[in-house]
Structure formats: structure tokens, C-alpha cells
Amino acid sequence: MAVESVQEVRPEGPARVLDLAERLAARRRQEGKAGREPEPAGAGRDLRVMAVCSGKGGVGKTNLVVNLGVALQRLGRRVIVLDADLGLANVDTLLGLQPTATLRDVLLGESSIAEALLAGPEGIRIVPASSGFEDVTELTGAQRLRLLEEVDLLEEDFDVLLIDTGAGISSNVTFFAVAANEILLVVTPEPTALTDAYALVKVLSRRYAERDFGVIVNMARGSREGEATWRHLSRVTERFLGVSLHLAGIVPFDGELPTAVRRQRPLLDLAPTSAAARSIERLARGLLAAPPEKLPKGGLQFFFERLLGGERR
Ligand SMILES: Nc1ncnc2c1ncn2[C@@H]1O[C@H](COP(=O)(O)OP(=O)(O)OP(=O)(O)O)[C@@H](O)[C@H]1O
Ligand SMILES: [Mg+2]
Numbered sequence: 001m002a003v004e005s006v007q008e009v010r011p012e013g014p015a016r017v018l019d020l021a022e023r024l025a026a027r028r029r030q031e032g033k034a035g036r037e038p039e040p041a042g043a044g045r046d047l048r049v050m051a052v053c054s055g056k057g058g059v060g061k062t063n064l065v066v067n068l069g070v071a072l073q074r075l076g077r078r079v080i081v082l083d084a085d086l087g088l089a090n091v092d093t094l095l096g097l098q099p100t101a102t103l104r105d106v107l108l109g110e111s112s113i114a115e116a117l118l119a120g121p122e123g124i125r126i127v128p129a130s131s132g133f134e135d136v137t138e139l140t141g142a143q144r145l146r147l148l149e150e151v152d153l154l155e156e157d158f159d160v161l162l163i164d165t166g167a168g169i170s171s172n173v174t175f176f177a178v179a180a181n182e183i184l185l186v187v188t189p190e191p192t193a194l195t196d197a198y199a200l201v202k203v204l205s206r207r208y209a210e211r212d213f214g215v216i217v218n219m220a221r222g223s224r225e226g227e228a229t230w231r232h233l234s235r236v237t238e239r240f241l242g243v244s245l246h247l248a249g250i251v252p253f254d255g256e257l258p259t260a261v262r263r264q265r266p267l268l269d270l271a272p273t274s275a276a277a278r279s280i281e282r283l284a285r286g287l288l289a290a291p292p293e294k295l296p297k298g299g300l301q302f303f304f305e306r307l308l309g310g311e312r313r
Contacts, residue, residue: 049161051180055196057167060218065164069124070268071284077159079124084176085166089129096264102130113150151304178208179306188219189229205243214248226250249283
């Protein structure tokens with residue numbers, strides 16, 4: 001992976017900020033000389049950023065993110081998974097990985113992204129989470145610049161960023177959902193999962209003007225139940241919020257999944273021919289075949305800029 005090491009830069013101090021800004025500018029000038037147009041952040045790059053959200057907890061987000069990541073990687077996309085469940089990180093646990101540094105350390109400038117990145121199954125990369133998101137809103141200018149510079153170094157290494165958000169409708173969740181290009185809403189046929197998903201769509205559409213949601217119905221007992229679940233939710237959001245939801249995929253209830261969790265291995269690896277594995281593969285193919293209607297051009301750096309409180313769509 002083309003991740004260069006970044007010089008240690010202590011946050012604080014206008015001189016340091018200037019130094020970093022100059023280094024970034026110099027890097028862009030160099031890129032220009034090497035025949036590449038220096039791009040403004042977010043221009044001309046096609047990284048797809050998908051936030052996987054749910055409202056209700058325990059509906060299968062983390063398992064879907066990990067296995068969708070593996071499926072997309074098998075389809076030739078370079079995948080990075082961001083564990084944004086800042087209170088209850090579990091992507092690393094699900095895969096039996098031991099983080100040395102976390103997203104929080106990176107955001108606080110205490111560790112580089114390269115140091116935090118974990119090698120996951122089949123080549124996917126993982127940025128593990130921790131808790132303490134309040135810190136992020138207090139980042140200094142120097143810390144932000146440092147982070148953006150680091151992200152810039154990863155920019156060309158990935159095609160898809162998958163974000164495992166936490167449950168609920170807290171600002172942590174909406175923060176990541178709004179910064180992403182696409183929102184995938186995971187529901188199960190349970191009424192509570194539907195009411196919580198509705199609440200999340202309500203917040204995201206009313207407060208942040210989000211209109212485009214893909215639904216993944218997980219733990220469905222057959223495709224009929226899956227479709228009925230999506231249709232029911234979409235009818236309600238259309239009627240009361242004016243938002244229609246498209247069906248991204250249906251994943252059946254599958255006894256192999258809890259086994260994979262216990263073995264700390266992705267389902268796609270442990271039971272590749274299981275019904276859930278096959279439907280996650282279908283989901284991955286469907287997502288690649290149908291990019292969102294308006295995919296704003298934006299790379300990893302652009303995503304982090306939005307996340308750090310710059311521009312909100
Ligand atoms: N399709 C499925 N079939 C059977 N069991 C499933 C399926 N999907 C998920 N599960 C089970 O549901 C449990 C919760 O899954 P997971 O941890 O992925 O949910 P989550 O939405 O990430 O939860 P949280 O909101 O707590 O982060 C797991 O034990 C998993 O084995
Ligand atoms: Mg989870």
C-alpha cells in the first residue's frame with residue numbers, strides 16, 4: 001500500500017499549520033509537474049462512500065459491512081471499512097483483530113492512519129473505532145490539517161469506503177450519514193426495527209435534506225417477507241416524509257451467520273455457499289451496477305473534510 005510515513009508534527013502553533021499547508025501545496029505542485037493536474041479536494045475522484053445505518057441496534061449492520069466489504073473486494077474494488085460505532089466498536093472484534101491505534105487516535109493526531117489501519121480478510125482495510133467523539137469537534141486547525149494530509153496519502157488506494165455507524169439517531173450517526181455519498185438503511189421485519197428506521201429517515205430528511213436511501217432487509221424469512229418489509233417502510237416514509245426508499249437487497253435469516261460471528265470469520269469465507277452469503281454477493285453486485293443518482297465527486301479527503309465540519313450537503 002502506498003502509504004508514506006508522515007513526519008511527526010505536533011499540533012498547535014500557527015507556524016506548524018503554515019508548515020503543513022506549505023507541504024500540502026508543494027505536494028500538489030509536484031503532482032502538477034509530474035503531468036497530473038493538481039486536483040482541488042473532492043474533484044474528479046470516484047470513491048464511493050456508503051454509510052450503513054439502522055436506527056435499531058442489533059439488526060446486522062456490522063456483519064453486513066464486513067461481508068459486503070469482502071464481496072466488493074472480490075469484485076475487484078479496493079475496500080476500506082471505517083468503524084464509526086464510536087461507543088461500541090466491534091468490527092475488529094468480529095474479525096478477531098487487535099487494533100494498536102483507533103479512529104479517535106487518528107482524529108486527535110495521536111496516531112497516523114497508516115498506524116491505525118488493520119489488514120482485514122481478503123485485502124480489505126479497517127480503521128477501528130474507539131469512544132470519545134466529542135474530542136473530534138475540538139480538533140485544532142493543525143490537527144485537522146494533519147489528518148487531511150494523511151488521508152490524502154491514502155486517497156488513491158481505495159474505491160469504496162464502507163462505514164459501520166452505530167445504532168440510534170444520535171449526532172454521531174447522522175454526522176457520518178450526512179458526510180457519506182450514500183445511505184444504506186438496514187432493517188429487519190420486526191416492527192421495532194421499522195419504527196426506528198423511520199425515525200432515522202425522518203431526522204436525516206427533515207434536518208439534513210437527505211432524500212436518497214437504499215434499504216437492506218436483513219433476517220428476512222424469504223424474499224416475500226423482505227419485499228413486504230421494504231414496501232411497508234417506504235409507503236410510510238413516502239406518505240409522512242415525502243421520501244421514497246429503494247430496495248438495495250434482501251438478506252435471509254441464516255443460521256450460519258451466528259456461527260461465523262462466534263468463529264470471528266466473515267460469512268463469505270466460512271460459508272460461501274450459504275443463502276445469506278449469496279444474497280450479500282448479489283447485494284454487492286447490485287450496488288456496483290447502480291451507483292446513486294447523483295454521486296458527488298469526492299475522494300477520501302473530501303469525505304474527511306465534510307466530516308470535520310466543513311461543508312454539509
Ligand atoms: N442474516 C442473519 N441471519 C441470522 N443472524 C444474523 C443475521 N444478520 C445478523 N445476525 C445476527 O445478529 C446479531 C447482531 O448482528 P450485528 O452485530 O451485525 O448487528 P449490528 O446492527 O451491528 O448491532 P449494533 O447495533 O449493536 O452494532 C449477530 O449475533 C449476528 O449473528
Ligand atoms: Mg454493530
